[in-house]
Amino acid sequence: QITLKESGPTIVKPTQTLTLTCTFSGFSLHTTSMGVGWLRQPPGKAPEWLALIFWNGDKTYSPSLRTRLSVTNDTSNNQVVLTMTNVDPIDTATYYCAHSSFRLGHSNWFGPWGQGTLVTVSS
Amino acid sequence: SYVVTQPPSVSAAPGKTARITCEGNNIGGKSVHWYQQKPGQAPILIIYYDTDRASGIPERFSGSISEDTATLTISRVEAGDEADYYCQVWESSTDHYIFGPGSSLTVL
Numbered sequence: 001q002i003t004l005k006e007s008g009p010t011i012v013k014p015t016q017t018l019t020l021t022c023t024f025s026g027f028s029l030h031t032t033s034m035g036v037g038w039l040r041q042p043p044g045k046a047p048e049w050l051a052l053i054f055w056n057g058d059k060t061y062s063p064s065l066r067t068r069l070s071v072t073n074d075t076s077n078n079q080v081v082l083t084m085t086n087v088d089p090i091d092t093a094t095y096y097c098a099h100s101s102f103r104l105g106h107s108n109w110f111g112p113w114g115q116g117t118l119v120t121v122s123s
Numbered sequence: 124s125y126v127v128t129q130p131p132s133v134s135a136a137p138g139k140t141a142r143i144t145c146e147g148n149n150i151g152g153k154s155v156h157w158y159q160q161k162p163g164q165a166p167i168l169i170i171y172y173d174t175d176r177a178s179g180i181p182e183r184f185s186g187s188i189s190e191d192t193a194t195l196t197i198s199r200v201e202a203g204d205e206a207d208y209y210c211q212v213w214e215s216s217t218d219h220y221i222f223g224p225g226s227s228l229t230v231l
Contacts (some may be wrong), residue, residue: 037220046209047158047166049220063124063217096165103172107213108220109156111168111177 002026002099004036004114011120018084018119022097029055029075035100036080037110038071040093048093052100052108053080087121094118125214127223134229135200143226145193145210153212155193157186160225161206169208170195197228205230 008020020038027034038050051061051071061069070083080097095117098110127147135141145155157170168177170186173193183198197204210223 046222109171113165
């Protein structure tokens with residue numbers, strides 16, 4: 001059974017750096033086609049994809065947030081860490097990590113998701 | 124950038140069929156995934172690659188796709204199906220995973 005859980009601060013001040021950790025079990029990021037995605041969902045809005053790290057170490061980021069995001073992989077601890085710099089109140093959202101995979105020649109899907117963690121950006 | 128649209132709300136009586144659409148230019152050329160989100164919960168994957176049901180998802184949920192529209196069909200709707208439903212695609216030109224705005228299903 002695949003499970004994921006996000007952890008990190010619940011409140012961050014504007015201009016600070018947000019660091020979130022995703023701890024997962026039930027799969028290995030060493031396995032071909034496996035990935036971990038980060039997504040967020042502002043209150044009352046649709047999910048927004050942020051980043052995706054693949055089993056082979058490749059990473060991809062949302063074009064609009066690429067300059068502020070970084071994702072790293074700690075395979076020894078089954079953790080993936082998302083860093084977002086220079087946060088703003090508009091970044092207030094529930095942040096999710098999710099298992100991701102794909103069929104050869106096709107795009108990734110996301111599931112299951114972690115329970116999410118609400119991050120508020122406020123001074 | 125690529126845009127997908129969904130009706131904000133859909134309703135159906137118990138036992139009837141609900142259809143939720145996801146429209147986008149030549150969406151039939153992409154892979155469409157569908158997610159269900161109940162209040163206070165994380166989204167769950169229900170349909171992937173247009174028509175495949177995710178593990179544990181009832182057969183009442185099905186997906187279809189045409190040139191410009193993907194459709195999630197929920198047969199024999201139940202009260203427990205009340206949720207927000209999101210479609211998701213990948214835009215290859217920008218390497219961007221895009222979610223639709225979501226459709227809220229109300230069971231009458």
